[in-house]
Amino acid sequence: MRLPPKEGQRIDRERPVTFSFDGRRVEGFEGDTIGSALYAAGQRVFSRSFKYHRPRGLYCCSGSCPNCMMEVDDVPNVRVCAEPVRGGAEVRPQNVFGSLDRDLLSAVDKFGGPFTPVGFYYRTMIRPRWAWPYYESFLRRVAGLGHVHKHGRRTGRYDVEHRRTDVLVVGGGPSGQEAARRYAGEGHQVVLVDENPYLEIDEGDFEVMTPARALGIWEGGLVPVDAGRILYRFRAEHIVVATGAIEQPLVFPGNDLVGVMLPDAVRRLVDDWAIKPGERAVVLTADEGGREAAERLRRAGVELAGVFDLRRERIREIAARGRKGRVRSVELDGFHLKCDLLVMSGGRQPAYSLLAQAGARIEYDDERGVFSPIEIPDGVEAVGAAAGDGISTAIPAATYNGAAGKDKCFVCICEDVTDKDLKRAIAEGFDSIELAKRYTTVTMGPCQGRFCQVPSIRVYGRETESDLGRIGTTTARPPWTPVELGLLAGRTHEPAQRTSIHHRHAELGAKMMWTGTWRRPHSYGDPEAEVQAVHGAVGIIDVSTLGKLIVTGPEAAEFLERLYPNRFGDMKIGRIRYTVLGTDAGRIMDDGTIARLDDETFYVTTTSTGAGAVLEWFEWWNAVWSMDVEIVNVTGALAAVNVAGPRARELMGRLTDLDVSNEALAYLDAKHGRVAGIPSLILRIGFVGELGYELHFASPYGEYLWDTVLRRGEHLGIRPFGLEPQRILRLEKMHILVGQDTDSESNALEANMPWIVKFDKDDFVGKWALEHVRERGPRELLVGFEMEDGRVPPEGAQVVLQERRPAGRVTSARWSRELNKVIGMAWVPAEFAKDGTVFYVTVNGGFEKASVHLRPFFDPDGERLRS
Amino acid sequence: MSFLLPCPNCGPRPVEEFSYSGEVTERPKERPTLRELATYIYFRRNVAGVQREWWFHRLGCELWFQAERDTRTNDVLLTELVEPTVRQES
Numbered sequence: 001m002r003l004p005p006k007e008g009q010r011i012d013r014e015r016p017v018t019f020s021f022d023g024r025r026v027e028g029f030e031g032d033t034i035g036s037a038l039y040a041a042g043q044r045v046f047s048r049s050f051k052y053h054r055p056r057g058l059y060c061c062s063g064s065c066p067n068c069m070m071e072v073d074d075v076p077n078v079r080v081c082a083e084p085v086r087g088g089a090e091v092r093p094q095n096v097f098g099s100l101d102r103d104l105l106s107a108v109d110k111f112g113g114p115f116t117p118v119g120f121y122y123r124t125m126i127r128p129r130w131a132w133p134y135y136e137s138f139l140r141r142v143a144g145l146g147h148v149h150k151h152g153r154r155t156g157r158y159d160v161e162h163r164r165t166d167v168l169v170v171g172g173g174p175s176g177q178e179a180a181r182r183y184a185g186e187g188h189q190v191v192l193v194d195e196n197p198y199l200e201i202d203e204g205d206f207e208v209m210t211p212a213r214a215l216g217i218w219e220g221g222l223v224p225v226d227a228g229r230i231l232y233r234f235r236a237e238h239i240v241v242a243t244g245a246i247e248q249p250l251v252f253p254g255n256d257l258v259g260v261m262l263p264d265a266v267r268r269l270v271d272d273w274a275i276k277p278g279e280r281a282v283v284l285t286a287d288e289g290g291r292e293a294a295e296r297l298r299r300a301g302v303e304l305a306g307v308f309d310l311r312r313e314r315i316r317e318i319a320a321r322g323r324k325g326r327v328r329s330v331e332l333d334g335f336h337l338k339c340d341l342l343v344m345s346g347g348r349q350p351a352y353s354l355l356a357q358a359g360a361r362i363e364y365d366d367e368r369g370v371f372s373p374i375e376i377p378d379g380v381e382a383v384g385a386a387a388g389d390g391i392s393t394a395i396p397a398a399t400y401n402g403a404a405g406k407d408k409c410f411v412c413i414c415e416d417v418t419d420k421d422l423k424r425a426i427a428e429g430f431d432s433i434e435l436a437k438r439y440t441t442v443t444m445g446p447c448q449g450r451f452c453q454v455p456s457i458r459v460y461g462r463e464t465e466s467d468l469g470r471i472g473t474t475t476a477r478p479p480w481t482p483v484e485l486g487l488l489a490g491r492t493h494e495p496a497q498r499t500s501i502h503h504r505h506a507e508l509g510a511k512m513m514w515t516g517t518w519r520r521p522h523s524y525g526d527p528e529a530e531v532q533a534v535h536g537a538v539g540i541i542d543v544s545t546l547g548k549l550i551v552t553g554p555e556a557a558e559f560l561e562r563l564y565p566n567r568f569g570d571m572k573i574g575r576i577r578y579t580v581l582g583t584d585a586g587r588i589m590d591d592g593t594i595a596r597l598d599d600e601t602f603y604v605t606t607t608s609t610g611a612g613a614v615l616e617w618f619e620w621w622n623a624v625w626s627m628d629v630e631i632v633n634v635t636g637a638l639a640a641v642n643v644a645g646p647r648a649r650e651l652m653g654r655l656t657d658l659d660v661s662n663e664a665l666a667y668l669d670a671k672h673g674r675v676a677g678i679p680s681l682i683l684r685i686g687f688v689g690e691l692g693y694e695l696h697f698a699s700p701y702g703e704y705l706w707d708t709v710l711r712r713g714e715h716l717g718i719r720p721f722g723l724e725p726q727r728i729l730r731l732e733k734m735h736i737l738v739g740q741d742t743d744s745e746s747n748a749l750e751a752n753m754p755w756i757v758k759f760d761k762d763d764f765v766g767k768w769a770l771e772h773v774r775e776r777g778p779r780e781l782l783v784g785f786e787m788e789d790g791r792v793p794p795e796g797a798q799v800v801l802q803e804r805r806p807a808g809r810v811t812s813a814r815w816s817r818e819l820n821k822v823i824g825m826a827w828v829p830a831e832f833a834k835d836g837t838v839f840y841v842t843v844n845g846g847f848e849k850a851s852v853h854l855r856p857f858f859d860p861d862g863e864r865l866r867s
Numbered sequence: 868m869s870f871l872l873p874c875p876n877c878g879p880r881p882v883e884e885f886s887y888s889g890e891v892t893e894r895p896k897e898r899p900t901l902r903e904l905a906t907y908i909y910f911r912r913n914v915a916g917v918q919r920e921w922w923f924h925r926l927g928c929e930l931w932f933q934a935e936r937d938t939r940t941n942d943v944l945l946t947e948l949v950e951p952t953v954r955q956e957s
Contacts, residue, residue, distance in 0.1 A: 162881075218869040219868065219869045219870050219941055220869050220870035220871050220881075220882075220941070222869040235871070584894070584907070584908055585908045615929075616886070616923055616925070616929075619923070619929060619931055620888065620921070620923070620931050623921075623931035623932075623949050624894075624949070626949070768895075768898055768899055768904050769904060769908070771898075772901060772904070
């Protein structure tokens with residue numbers, strides 16, 4: 001049943017729209033919201049309240065209160081009063097056990113009162129401790145808002161866009177429009193945003209964005225604007241806040257019953273959607289808003305049982321009474337009036353939140369009984385009702401009529417906080433409004449204080465007999481309006497770095513894994529066979545992920561000497577040194593090799609995940625020292641592979657004209673040359689413990705070089721090997737992995753690499769801290785170990801000493817087929833770092849015997865490496 | 868944090884583009900005592916007010932520079948390149 005057509009109505013009666021509600025078909029018109037269509041179809045109960053599961057109906061009808069939140073097409077917490085109808089939409093009520101009209105948990109409202117006072121969840125359900133998970137899952141289900149589907153898919157794509165403008169106007173009411181037109185007229189670029197999709201704007205030379213909600217004003221004048229699927233991050237030279245005013249409810253028993261609403265809800269129902277909100281109405285008002293609503297109701301044919309202007313008529317006790325949660329009558333000082341609609345208006349309050357977030361002070365205006373913004377900071381301006389203009393006087397005394405022994409008297413309908421709860425909080429000593437907020441959660445619900453900030457302060461003032469100006473307000477924090485998490489997250493970016501040989505790995509059936517942001521082959525199916533290929537013939541691994549920096553300049557050698565504990569000044573051109581990068585606290589940051597390419601040029605490799613941090617570190621020290629050095633990051637520009645195994649030299653001979661004999665290209669030599677025709681830097685290093693050549697070359701040649709090496713090596717038994725076999729191989733050699741075997745506390749001395757640290761150098765980063773470690777002696781040391789009975793302890797397993805005292809931890813452990821042993825590395829107390837010392841390791845809750853092994857397990861003298 | 872930071876190369880940019888490296892400290896000139904070393908490594912003034920600090924334009928020009936920022940308000944008073952210091956010859 002709709003009212004006759006009239007100018008200004010939003011609905012198009014020629015275009016019906018059908019959607020489903022709780023399994024039922026509901027028909028509305030184009031121009032309706034889901035909420036208005038439901039109301040027109042006779043639905044009155046829209047939700048169940050947060051704590052007491054009381055029936056709730058349309059209240060503000062402006063998308064601010066929690067009463068009409070439903071699940072629409074699997075999206076929870078949609079305010080249906082503001083959500084336009086969509087044909088075929090599936091709408092379901094939320095936070096309901098049973099149905100909207102018969103909710104099993106409404107028993108909480110009737111019987112739970114004494115057991116569920118404010119803050120009860122802080123004090124009950126604590127014991128027994130083990131039961132908390134059950135309590136928690138129960139509370140999660142019964143309290144609160146919508147349901148997020150555990151396996152729900154994302155409902156769409158979200159994006160973020162950065163925008164700048166001279167002037168941003170928030171709010172498109174008359175004063176917002178006036179400000180926009182004024183600034184545009186002065187030649188400024190102006191953008192106006194408003195949450196109302198139907199906003200009517202007179203022509204003006206400015207951009208209008210609707211429906212779009214400004215979420216808040218952040219530091220630096222950042223205003224994120226929620227435009228549905230896009231979050232605009234606005235930076236404006238000047239922000240005009242024209243957010244208007246918010247109608248305030250009255251506080252009296254039963255003020256949340258279905259059928260109790262604010263004047264604006266009446267206006268929207270009647271004017272926009274041609275709906276008769278009720279049959280018989282009572283209006284209670286403390287300002288002009290209620291009088292206008294009464295006039296509107298009269299024109300819509302609603303019988304007015306009474307209009308009471310609280311500014312003139314002193315009513316000491318107001319109480320609404322209902323049946324099944326719907327208002328049936330209102331009692332005024334003992335006098336009963338029947339009604340099915342109760343319109344209340346407690347005055348209008350400037351919507352100052354955005355201004356307060358920007359740094360304005362909020363002051364209580366004694367004369368008008370409202371809080372208004374003062375001391376508005378530079379770059380922000382308040383206009384219209386938000387600034388307090390045109391706000392008529394409300395009589396605060398009239399807005400609170402708590403009456404004992406009657407129905408619950410709600411201060412906050414979002415979180416079901418009653419005046420009693422506030423009084424109890426005060427009695428318990430939460431005697432500042434900020435503390436009371438945290439204890440009772442008043443103003444923390446979906447309306448973000450729109451309908452409870454002022455009433456709570458008034459109740460507070462009455463109870464503590466203090467001046468409202470002195471109580472102050474709670475801090476306004478962004479976001480001002482609820483926002484979908486998806487919008488804040490933006491589009492999902494999961495950055496992945498792939499080497500130029502990536503597709504070859506995929507074709508070879510590699511199992512890929514993450515190392516930092518890199519995708520790397522874990523193995524090509526059989527890690528142990530890949531290990532054996534390296535030990536027995538030759539293998540190839542893609543090491544393009546290594547960080548690669550070129551450090552060049554007249555002072556390059558000195559620069560590196562200052563950064564690293566080793567010496568570089570004495571390095572011959574064409575030689576390589578392994579090194580560990582440390583901080584001034586002596587801690588290991590990264591490791592890698594450094595090759596001297598010429599007098600002034602060094603080629604530095606870092607760990608795969610450390611390239612960015614090392615570059616930043618180098619650049620920082622150079623900003624401090626300002627030395628004559630250039631640092632170039634060539635990580636992405638160059639690809640690299642490592643060819644390793646006893647037959648690696650034979651293979652290299654087939655790939656290059658360069659003399660690769662042990663005399664011409666010895667262990668730790670670096671040389672430029674063509675490999676398979678590709679200009680390459682050849683580094684003879686052996687991370688995996690066999691004769692090996694690391695080839696660095698331009699990335700685009702990656703696949704070509706990889707293919708050529710595999711083809712030429714085919715009859716030598718070449719196999720590509722992945723990260724897992726590499727980890728076994730390096731563990732056999734006891735080569736450390738920074739970040740795996742070391743942590744943010746490890747230093748080079750205790751990581752058992754004292755040979756790296758040259759204390760006779762004048763200075764280097766970390767020298768003093770390492771000197772201190774040397775003087776006090778090592779406390780714990782990184783050592784190798786083997787397990788006695790062959791069980792593999794998990795990485796991170798505890799090292800336990802005889803008396804079962806935990807004393808260290810396992811950092812790496814693997815079974816090695818080559819050695820037919822379980823080997824690993826662990827941190828142990830320094831006095832245990834002797835060959836053969838026995839300790840225990842926790843494996844599956846038991847203790848397993850292990851013994852310390854100080855030298856590499858495989859080829860301890862490095863003969864194969866140097867061969 | 869959502870303030871703008873003026874990079875000496877690129878001009879004002881959102882602070883998320885930068886990495887922050889804390890207040891400017893002075894590295895001891897010669898071998899410090901253990902206490903001096905610990906003070907240099909771990910102790911910061913942590914002022915509520917204007918402090919001089921290091922920033923790196925990580926998602927931009929990769930420049931290290933110093934800023935003077937009020938830690939209470941995040942107002943950036945100035946940003947500048949570090950003056951090359953006269954180095955001690957060793």
